[in-house]
Amino acid sequence: MADNEKIKYLTEAEQQELLEKYDPEAGTRKLTGVLGHIAFFGLLAFSLFQLYTAIFGVFTAQIQRTIHLGFALSLVFLLFPANRKKRQKGKFQIAWYDIILAILSIGVGAYWPLFFEDIVMNVGRLGVLDFAVGFMAILLVLEATRRAVGLPIMVIAILFIFYGIFGQYMPGFLAHRGLTLERLVQTMFFSTEGILGTPLAVSSTFIFLFLLFGSFLVRTGVGQYFNDLSTAIAGRRIGGPAKVAIFSSALQGTISGSSVANVVTSGAFTIPMMKNLGYKKEFAGAVEAAASTGGQLMPPVMGAAAFLMVEFIGNGITYWDIAKAAAIPAILYFSGIWIMTHFEAKRLGLRGLTQEEMPSKKEVFGKLYLLIPILAIILLLMMNITVTHAALYSIAISVLVGFINKDVRMKFIDIIYALVDGARTALAVAAATAAAGIIVGIVTKTGLGLKLANGLIDLSGGYLIPTLMLTMVAALILGMGSPTTANYVITSTIAAPAIILLGVPDLSAHLFVFYFGIIADITPPVALAAFAAAGVAGGEPIKTGIESSKLAIAAFIIPYIFVLSPQMLMIDTTWMEVAWVVLTAMAGMIAIGAGVIGYWMRGMNWLERVLAIIVGLLLIYPETVSDIIGISAFIVLLALQYLWKNDNHDSSKILENGQSIEKN
Incomplete structure (x- = not known):
């Protein structure tokens, strides 16, 4: 392609279409009128509730989590239609049954706060109303997850429910006594081992605040600034646009919780530049997909999974321990992609961007203050300030930075919209963590985690490397089509125990399954990030996925290394x-x-x-x-x-x- 040929970038409408095609979280109804106002103020109230409890202290566990769940489920049914095809065709009319489901969700969310003392006094004995509400909560969570997150995680949750009920019919070591329907409902909704378990607990506290932080950052104009800064730093180098994609995606990963969203937003800018320079369609898409997926591995946020990791590992481990441990593997991951794009550019004889194609370095570096909120949150966490307070302070700093930036000049209405956008982003995460809680609850009640761990070890003959390989395959399969948070919950619950039993440190084991669960986003046949990148680039999806996997080879190697030698995670070194x-x-x-x-x-x-x-x-x-x-x-x-x-x-x-x- 000629150097002076005009680059064709994706329009906002085309970006949204791709997001809706590959990312269920992206496409919501465009409600107007009374329902539009109800949804808007519902989202605003959701954010205000979370901020209130973050500032003044959370309620009792069951009350905090059910209110969070009630907000999320009711808003999912208002904003996410049952039929995804209708959403893509632009038919946004809400159905009557969605209103009923939203009302039922409010009832489920209010049940614990209204009847807390009665439920506690019954000590696990369920009345007719208790059973009906608990059973309804399970069904609502499954349907909300299907709408907001996608079919895979809902199917997995249903399979686990069937496993819990029909355990006595399972073969071999998988067999167990089986749960009665009443025991299932009691576990899922009237204890903190199921839907109201650790995943939803983290969603209702830390994760929501960091998603809110990301929403405020976007309002400061930092998203576009990431592209400008990346271009200013890497654009003139050999094969410049590919390196811009890598640098930009690493930065985007600090605030993004979705590989697909990262691909479409930054890829709409970088992929056309790469194609214009001379990279093949599939390679251009693969660079963006691999880099965007790596954004979920990049501290400090790590797709919000870092907060779950703190709770799941326990043993006094802190959030900063996890962020610090993940730093070197993440640096090596992005370095690997950078190196390979450099060698590919040299092989093809590709140039960097011309001076005319570059933004003004003076203007770009003059806006480095836009990165202050990100630096602030890292420094606050290093100072052992609680995650909640670090997020709150960083949100306040983001507002100040947005006010200083003359290009946006954040106003009061922008703060309101940031609160609404943050809550909208949290809906899919809340649904996914509630569904993940179902899986964790079944695993806990049936002892499936230990059974699978022993099964994997028996299959591998008790040797570490074969066990790691089997665990890798399990994590890749379980991670297909799941968002980062649910992905980690599932893989850490089912796959991690096997390698922990062989003496691997908990942190190494959890990061191992986390890596391979995330890399499922670019590993064919279900490589959503790679497919989205192929949609932007106009390339062939499977070829793009294969190229992405080659570029991300570090992610297939490094987890083995830090399991065998934890020094890479800065453990005892x-x-x-x-x-x-x-x-x-x-x-x-x-x-x-x-x-x-x-x-x-x-x-x-x-x-x-x-x-x-x-x-x-x-x-x-x-x-x-x-x-x-x-x-x-x-x-x-x-x-x-x-x-x-x-x-x-x-x-x-x-x-x-x-x-x-x-x-x-």
């Missing part, structure tokens, strides 16, 4: 050891990137590519002997690349993929 781990791992990613792409300083034949990947693996594994061997081999490979590059400098042919081909 020194800063000198951490610096050495980062240095050698970065060199390893260079070697692996060259091997995967087939180019370093020149084209590489298949033997060189295999050797480069092996050398990279030796360098990434943080162990003295492997480091010494890896460094020695790396220096030899680098020298050979340099010498052979110079020997062939004046030649018209180079050796690439084992064949002599004419230079372009």
Whole structure:
């Protein structure tokens, strides 16, 4: 494509269409009139309730969580139609049964607050009304999850319910006594082990506040600024737009809880630039998909899963411990994508952006203050300020920054809209965590987690590496089509116990399944982020998914490394050891990137590519002997690349993929 050809970017309508196609959370009804006002003020009230409890203290667990659930379910039924196809065709008329479901949801949300003392006094004995409300709560959660999150997680939850009820008919080690319907309802809604369990607890406190923080950040204009800053920093480099995509997606990941949303919002800007420069459609889409998915792995927010991890792991672990542990793997992940796009650009002879295509650096760097809220939340968490207070202070700082930014000048009405948008974003998360609570409740009551763990260990013969491989496959399957929060809850409940039983530290095990659950977003056949990127790029979805998986190869390697050697997670180590781990791992990613792409300083034949990947693996594994061997081999490979590059400098042919081909 000619350099001066006008780049065609996606319109806002086209972006929204793609979001609705691949991300169920994105498409809501466009209500008007009385119902529009009810939904608007309902969302506003939801945010105000959460802010009130964050400032003045939460209510009793069951009351806090059921009010949160009642808000979320009722608003889901008002805003998300039952038939997704009608939503895509623009038919937004609300059905009569949706109003009934919304009213029933309000009743479910009010039941615990109204009858708290009676329920507690009954000590698990359910009356007719109790049973009806609890059973209704289960059905409402399942339907709301289907609408707002998608079919996969609802199907998984239903399968677990059937497993709980019909356990006596299960084969082998999966068999259990089975739960009566009354016991199921009691567990799901009248205890803190089911719907009202830990996932919803975290949603009703920490996660909501951070989603609200992200909503306020968007109002400050930081979303567009991420693109401008990324372009200013990386745009002039070789293959500039691809590096802009990586940098921008890493920044977007600090406030985004969705890989697909990240792909469409930043990809609408970066993918057309990559195509214009000369990258193939599939590769351009793959860069954005891999980078956007990596945004969920990027501290400090990590798609809100970090807050769940604190509660699930326990043992005195703090949020900062998790953010710190996830830092080096996330840096290596994005470095791997950056390195491979660099080698691909060199292989194709692609340039960076011209000076005319670049934004004014003076203007861009003059707005660095827009990053203050993000830096503030990191510093506040480092100072061991509670997560709740860190989020509240950061929201206040975001308002101040939005007021200072002359391009937006945040007003009172913008604050109101930020509150409404934050609550709207939280609806799918609340539904997903409630459904995840059903899964956790069944696992707890039936002992399924331990049974599956023992089953995986038996299948692997009790060896760690085969167990890790089986756990990886389980996490990839369970993570398909699920949002980040529900994804982590499911994989950590079902897959993590197996490797913990083999002596792996809890944090390493949880991050292991978290990584592979997230990477399911770009792993065919159900690679929603890759498919969305293919929609932006106009490429073939499966090919885009395959390219994405190649670019994200670090995510398939690094979890094994930090399980085998927890120093990478900064567990029981020194800063000198951490610096050495980062240095050698970065060199390893260079070697692996060259091997995967087939180019370093020149084209590489298949033997060189295999050797480069092996050398990279030796360098990434943080162990003295492997480091010494890896460094020695790396220096030899680098020298050979340099010498052979110079020997062939004046030649018209180079050796690439084992064949002599004419230079372009």
